[in-house]
Amino acid sequence: MHELSIVDALIEQVKETLDRSDERGRVLRLELRIGRLSGVSSQSLRFAVELLAPGTSVEGAEVVIREPKAVCNCHACHAQVEIDELVVECPKCGSDDVSIEGGRDLILQSIEVEE
Template sequence: MHEVSIVEALIEQVEGEVARAGAAGKVTRLSLSIGRLSGVQPDSIRFAFELLSPGTLVENAALEIEEPPAVCVCAGCGARTELDDFCLECPSCGSRDISIQGGREMLLQTIDLDEE
């Protein structure tokens, strides 16, 4: 459950961003990008968020999680294949001369605030 540490870091980061922007009010929505190869489960993030958000600035905020895929680029056949999961060989030609790009990102994209 490293998702707990990640959500702790996320909440601190949101508090920091809101303070930096000089904004006030309740956070209503957070949007995140969690790459499909990041090793982090969006469901576990949601669970940890429910656990950790009460009493913080992000209590009751909606959590939007986008899950960008990775791309397998094959040096053998030149195919670029979108991946939901790691692969060890090119899904098109079976070559192992591949590189897997992207899909590892974990980003806080936007914070929506309801200013009263």
């Protein structure tokens, strides 16, 4: 459910970015980076955009979501494994001496505006 407040913040970010640029055209596309471990569901996020976009600058824009994976670094077997969800053990050797990197991005990457 917190996707609603995230989209609220997103719309505000888009507006701010546009205000600071010279672009006055319609927003065609938004590119977001929502990491797999960010705790945000892309599906809910799209739904929240549908609910909140009407009447704002992002109304009608296509939303492209990239979902970068995280990496599990194992300090026992030195494997580096890409993961979609949080693990507490190395998927290769089962050691719990692991550290997780990345996958937590919640980023507005770019805005494409009509010329």
